[in-house]
Amino acid sequence: MDLTQLGWNAAREDQFAPHRAKGLVPARVAVEDKHYYRVWTADAELIAQVTGKIIHEARGNHSKLPKVGDWVAVKIPANEEKATIHAVLPRMTQITRKNSGRDTTAQVLATNLETIFLIHAADISFNAARLERMLVMAHDSGARPVVVLNKIDVCDDLDALLAEAQRLAADAPVFPVCAITGRGVKKLAAEIKPGDTVAFIGISGVGKSSLINRLYGDELMPTIEVREQDAKGRHTTTWREMIFLPKGGVVIDTPGMREFHLWDLAGPGTRETFPEIEALALNCHFRDCTHTQEKDCAVLTELNAGKIPRDRYESFVKLQRELAYLREAGKRAGWQSRRKSDRVAHRSFNKAVTHHKSRR
Ligand SMILES: Nc1nc2c(ncn2[C@@H]2O[C@H](COP(=O)(O)OP(=O)(O)OP(=O)(O)O)[C@@H](O)[C@H]2O)c(=O)[nH]1
Ligand SMILES: [Mg+2]
Ligand SMILES: [Zn+2]
Known part of the structure; x- marks a missing residue:
């Protein structure tokens, strides 16, 4: 199969250059099982296992191991059934x-x-x-x-x-x-x-x-x-x-999930789901406003003026509460790095909104 049909492109070919130099070939992970992966190369569907090095470098963080959809660098040994996965290419999404x-x-x-x-x-x-x-x-x-x-x-x-x-x-x-x-x-x-x-x-x-x-x-x-x-x-x-x-x-x-929980700790997603409310929230008096009881809350003002549907407001507040809970849980788990990158994301978002506003 032509790998471009599977989403391979020039940018990925560039990323792959160092692996190619080592004699590895590109493949895409089609199935992840407990003990093995099924991967597609341009020529075949293969059973593959990750190297000990990849497992070691993941340090128990499962998300660093290959997942379905990943592009990986595999070694196909002659006369041996199983291919080995030596690297996971950076994920686009x-x-x-x-x-x-x-x-x-x-x-x-x-x-x-x-x-x-x-x-x-x-x-x-x-x-x-x-x-x-x-x-x-x-x-x-x-x-x-x-x-x-x-x-x-x-x-x-x-x-x-x-x-x-x-x-x-x-x-x-x-x-x-x-x-x-x-x-x-x-x-x-x-x-x-x-x-x-x-x-x-x-x-x-x-x-x-x-x-x-x-x-x-x-x-x-x-x-x-x-x-x-x-x-x-x-x-x-x-x-x-x-x-x-x-x-x-x-x-x-994918297997159906029983329920969806938010993983994101204040990532940009909430803002895209409630863009009009997030835009309002920038005008609240308090920076950590929960939009439930505070004085000079721009969200409550609009809600009381009937400009935001109540059910939408309630979903928004519920989501904020869930995010706050996760943030606390993350803190207890000593989860620093992600929160730091969140703050950066938050800042750049606010900047973008401010910029947008000032141009109007
Ligand atoms: N009436 C009706 N039934 C449907 C329709 N689509 C799927 N079903 C039925 O719904 C049931 C579940 O369908 P699946 O395709 O197995 O559902 P799934 O989302 O893959 O479920 P998981 O694999 O458990 O996550 C089956 O009995 C289907 O026949 C539809 O458009 N109309
Ligand atoms: Mg199914
Ligand atoms: Zn508010």
Whole structure:
């Protein structure tokens, strides 16, 4: 296969030069399992393992190990089955989420993505707050978010749900689809350009694998067989896997998560999810204003004047609270470096906003 179809380009070829000089070849991680990786080179699909050096250098930080979507430098020994991964190329984008429970280490879901499909079902499982959280994750990833409303065949009032989803999604497009009948799937497929990589993210059962099967045009990924009162025989996705579409483009199927937690500790994502409220917050009297009770709070003033919808305000405050909690948890874990880079990001954002304002 031509590696450019998998997203290889001149910039990556440049980055790869030192590895090439050592006789290593470029490959992309398609599957990550507990004990091995499946990688694609231009010529073959190989089973690969990381070198001890990579494990040592990661020092227990799992996010530094190869993840699905990563470009890696592999050595293919003659007469030996397994290839070895000697280096991970810098990631262009990556989507991360907080691990469940009290563990506040980040989990990398997929890397080097152009686009992220945030899959939701147009049924009772639809949840506005979850969509907002997923949008924050997506904005922070560096990839372009696309909201997908699947299962429109079971929705009674699609117009209302679409309007709600579009309002929450702000600038991100929303695509109504049905994986069963194929309605809307062609339009969605047009969002996947040749050479692009798209990750499918969403809670279990929303139809991520079903949609990928539709896009592939064949039964490829096992999907859940929904049975009443019976969880047996479920074919739920248990690992992340990259699939090359026949018409070009790479998709990454991910296992559904039970819930989305925010990993980001005040990264730029929140601002893109609530841009109008963040812009207001810059005018609050107190720099650490929580926008709940403070005097001279610009957000509360606008809220009381009816200029911000109350539910949107409430989601915003809830998100701020969750971020504050994570920040505290991070502090307790002695998590300095990330917070420092956050402060830098925060400053440059404020500068950008101020600059924008002064030009108006
Ligand atoms: N009515 C309806 N059912 C759908 C649609 N898409 C998927 N389903 C059903 O929803 C169930 C779950 O689909 P999957 O594709 O396995 O869901 P998933 O998101 O991959 O789930 P995980 O792998 O657990 O994360 C299956 O029974 C599908 O047949 C749709 O558009 N309409
Ligand atoms: Mg699945
Ligand atoms: Zn305020």
